[in-house]
Structure formats: C-alpha cells, structure tokens
Amino acid sequence: MLKPYFKSDDNNFYLLHGDILELLPQFDFKFDMVFADPPYFLSNGGMSVQNGTIVSVNKGSWDKSHGFDYINDFNRKWLSLVRDKMKDGATIWVSGTMHNIFSVGQILVELGFKILNVVTWEKTNPPPNFSCRYFTCSTEQIIWARKSEKVPHYFNYELMKELNGNRQMKDVWRLPAIQSWEKSCGKHPTQKPLSLLIRLILASTKCRAWILDPFTGSSTTGIAANLTDRRFTGIDMELDYLEISKNRKIEINNPSVAETYKTKIAGFTQQTKLPDFLQNETDDSELKIVLGFCRTKEISSLKSRNTFYFHAIESNKRIVDFPTGISDSKRLYLYSDRNTRTIQLTGYSAEIGSIQLKHKSTIKGKEQSKTEYYYEVILKDNFTMEESMSFEIDIYKLFDMSDEKSREYFNKYIPAMVSFDKLQKARQDLTIDKETGSDINPKV
Numbered sequence: 001m002l003k004p005y006f007k008s009d010d011n012n013f014y015l016l017h018g019d020i021l022e023l024l025p026q027f028d029f030k031f032d033m034v035f036a037d038p039p040y041f042l043s044n045g046g047m048s049v050q051n052g053t054i055v056s057v058n059k060g061s062w063d064k065s066h067g068f069d070y071i072n073d074f075n076r077k078w079l080s081l082v083r084d085k086m087k088d089g090a091t092i093w094v095s096g097t098m099h100n101i102f103s104v105g106q107i108l109v110e111l112g113f114k115i116l117n118v119v120t121w122e123k124t125n126p127p128p129n130f131s132c133r134y135f136t137c138s139t140e141q142i143i144w145a146r147k148s149e150k151v152p153h154y155f156n157y158e159l160m161k162e163l164n165g166n167r168q169m170k171d172v173w174r175l176p177a178i179q180s181w182e183k184s185c186g187k188h189p190t191q192k193p194l195s196l197l198i199r200l201i202l203a204s205t206k207c208r209a210w211i212l213d214p215f216t217g218s219s220t221t222g223i224a225a226n227l228t229d230r231r232f233t234g235i236d237m238e239l240d241y242l243e244i245s246k247n248r249k250i251e252i253n254n255p256s257v258a259e260t261y262k263t264k265i266a267g268f269t270q271q272t273k274l275p276d277f278l279q280n281e282t283d284d285s286e287l288k289i290v291l292g293f294c295r296t297k298e299i300s301s302l303k304s305r306n307t308f309y310f311h312a313i314e315s316n317k318r319i320v321d322f323p324t325g326i327s328d329s330k331r332l333y334l335y336s337d338r339n340t341r342t343i344q345l346t347g348y349s350a351e352i353g354s355i356q357l358k359h360k361s362t363i364k365g366k367e368q369s370k371t372e373y374y375y376e377v378i379l380k381d382n383f384t385m386e387e388s389m390s391f392e393i394d395i396y397k398l399f400d401m402s403d404e405k406s407r408e409y410f411n412k413y414i415p416a417m418v419s420f421d422k423l424q425k426a427r428q429d430l431t432i433d434k435e436t437g438s439d440i441n442p443k444v
C-alpha cells in the first residue's frame with residue numbers, strides 16, 4: 001500500500017513522494033483527467049532575464065537534457081504508465097515547449113491516444129529575449145489528448161464559449177504568467193499559473209473528478225482542482241516542492257483565502273464569474289449510488305457505522321461489479337429487503353469521505369484466474385434520514401434485464417450499487433406488476 005507524503009483532512013488532496021516510474025505501477029486507481037508538466041529538458045546552461053536581472057535557465061538536475069533518445073525513452077515510459085491509470089473516457093493535458101513537445105506528441109499517438117487539440121498558451125507578460133538573436137519565446141504548447149480513439153471524452157463546450165464572449169473558445173489562450181500572490185508558500189522554478197490550470201480543468205472535468213499530476217512541483221494543478229471542487233493526487237521526487245504543495249493546500253483550507261483566490265483568476269470577464277459558476281455547477285456524482293442489502297433489522301446498526309466494504313472482482317482486466325463507478329460517487333443510500341423484486345429505499349444516506357482499495361488477491365487454480373478487490377468506503381458522517389427518499393421500487397427496472405452482461409451482474413452482485421439516474425428513472429415509471437413479481441433470491 002502506498003503511503004502518502006501528505007493527505008488533506010478533507011481527503012481531496014494527496015501527495016506522493018518518489019519517482020513516478022516507480023510509484024505509478026503501484027497505483028490501483030484510475031483518474032478522470034491528468035495534467036502533466038514534465039521536465040522540458042531545457043536546463044543546458046542558457047541564460048534569460050527575470051525582473052531586469054540576467055539569470056540562468058537551469059531549473060534543476062531533473063530538467064537536464066541527456067539527448068533525444070533519452071527524452072523519447074523517458075516520455076514513452078511515463079506516458080504509458082499514466083495511460084494505464086486513466087479511466088477509459090479520461091483525457092490528458094501535457095505542457096511543453098519545442099524542447100519536448102514534439103517527442104510527447106509523437107509518443108502519445110504511438111501509445112494509442114487521440115490528440116484533440118494543441119493549445120497555445122500565449123503569455124501576456126513573457127520575459128524578454130536575452131541574446132537578441134531570436135524572437136522572444138512567449139508561448140507554451142499544451143497537448144490535449146484522450147485515452148482512446150473510440151471512447152468519448154468530456155468537454156464543457158458551453159462554458160468555454162461563454163468565457164470567450166459567446167464565441168467558440170479558440171486554441172490560443174492569452175493568459176498571464178505566474179503572479180506574485182501565487183508564490184505565497186515558496187517558489188518553484190517552473191510554477192504554472194492557476195488561471196491556466198483552472199481553465200483546462202473546467203473545460204475537461206466534471207465536479208468532483210479525480211485529477212492526477214505526475215510531475216506536481218508546487219501542485220498548481222491540485223490547488224486549481226480543489227478550488228473548483230475536484231479531487232487531486234500529485235507526485236514529485238523533490239521534498240522541497242511537496243512541502244510548498246502541502247502549504248498551498250493548507251493555505252486554501254481557509255475559506256476566505258480560497259474565495260479571494262477565486263476572484264483573482266484571469267480569463268473571466270468579471271471577478272464574480274468563477275465563484276458564481278462554481279456555485280451553480282451541478283454535481284452529477286452527488287446522487288450516484290445506492291448501497292444494497294441492509295435488512296430492515298440491520299438498518300439501526302448500519303446507521304451508526306461509518307465504514308463499509310465493497311467487494312469486486314476483476315475478470316478479463318475489468319473490474320466487474322463497479323458498472324456504475326463507486327469512485328465517482330459522493331453519497332451512499334441504504335435500501336432494504338433483498339429478497340423480493342420490490343425493494344424499499346430507506347431514506348438513509350451519507351456523504352462519502354474516501355474510497356480506497358484495501359486488499360487485492362488473486363484466485364488461482366481456476367481456468368481463468370481472477371483478482372478480488374476489497375474497497376473500503378469511509379463516510380464523512382453517519383447516515384441521516386431524508387423522508388423524500390423513502391419509496392418502493394421495482395428492482396428489475398434498475399438493470400437492463402435484456403442484456404446478458406447486466407443479467408449476470410444482477411444475479412451475482414445484485415445490486416451492490418445502482419446508479420441514481422437509473423433509480424430516478426425507475427421511480428418515474430414505477431409500475432410494479434404484483435402478479436408476476438417473484439422472489440429473485442440472488443446469489444451474492
């Protein structure tokens with residue numbers, strides 16, 4: 001089990017210390033989005049100008065170039081590890097300059113990603129060119145790609161259009177470089193501005209999404225994620241940078257700091273635009289799952305517990321009893337009476353604090369060996385009762401019984417959890433056929 005360097009009290013911000021090439025293979029989690037700001041490999045003794053002073057462009061040993069083959073090899077390794085940790089519909093953003101971006105682009109395609117855009121971030125305040133032999137470098141490129149050719153990705157087209165004065169958002173973003181208020185917890189030599197990260201997060205994720213930054217540095221991605229109610233895991237091999245990251249998270253735990261920061265983000269027509277948008281953003285993970293099978297008499301004991309376990313198995317590289325994605329969910333609902341076709345939603349629900357894989361084992365000796373997973377779900381608080389959520393429902397309507405796979409899930413795991421949309425739908429056209437309603441007696 002990986003031990004985080006830092007885990008925030010709200011469970012929305014995790015930091016891991018180490019080399020991603022070693023840490024990522026140990027992960028058992030899939031993310032909705034990845035932002036990666038990898039080494040650009042431009043620390044080769046050059047000079048630049050910062051606040052009127054000539055400074056070296058060297059960022060650290062992690063940024064030194066060891067030649068084209070080395071850069072390709074490194075990019076291939078981390079991109080393929082990261083791809084494995086992305087959900088099927090997830091997207092990745094990789095930032096770079098001419099030093100690394102061609103390599104990244106080529107390898108993304110080689111690994112089966114589909115490139116969606118190459119965004120150009122045009123800095124409104126770039127440093128001047130010191131040698132006066134080239135144009136001033138005022139842009140960085142950010143490649144946006146989805147995990148696979150066929151699985152659709154999420155894009156908040158409407159919001160992006162709104163931010164661009166009701167015209168389609170272009171792939172050139174004019175945003176300022178890092179501002180001094182963003183360095184209140186210390187300096188990282190290549191810190192990205194929050195405005196850039198907030199725009200790409202809002203464009204490509206839904207509320208409560210899980211975001212990974214494998215080269216987290218000072219965790220601009222994590223701060224942008226938490227300011228916009230997304231969750232975050234960041235990795236870095238430098239402790240000093242993780243310390244800055246941790247302090248940045250502690251800083252925004254103060255609601256008045258967080259609210260002030262939201263008003264300082266560039267790219268919004270008015271200061272209140274981002275806070276207003278966030279307030280109205282619907283959280284469709286909010287009501288996603290129902291926890292199954294508490295017998296009526298067990299409800300009182302369940303109500304006083306705040307830790308549950310879910311069991312899942314992997315078959316043909318798929319975790320088969322999470323068709324509805326518990327990791328995306330925010331709330332658990334209890335229902336009772338597993339033995340009849342009609343179930344009763346008890347009205348008890350609780351907010352999920354965290355979901356973690358606790359144990360994984362492989363069942364050997366079978367024709368096709370299977371992996372079993374035990375997920376621990378910790379609730380933020382005990383269950384509370386909501387009258388409007390107590391109703392009866394036809395369990396068959398929660399599953400598509402015409403589909404063979406669905407029937408299999410239904411019989412095996414019935415229904416450890418079902419999606420709230422399905423529940424709502426079934427509730428709308430609730431017509432329980434009492435004549436044919438038979439016991440289902442599931443084998444769990």
Ligand SMILES: C[S@@+](CC[C@H](N)C(=O)[O-])C[C@H]1O[C@@H](n2cnc3c(N)ncnc32)[C@H](O)[C@@H]1O
Pocket residue numbers: 018019020021037038039040062188190191192193214215216217218219220221235236237238241
């Ligand atoms: C370009 S910086 C990221 C800056 C970050 N976007 C920010 O806003 O602060 C890249 C970071 O990757 C880290 N790094 C480089 N190679 C790494 C590796 N193999 N594993 C983990 N971290 C690495 C460096 O320590 C550095 O902090």
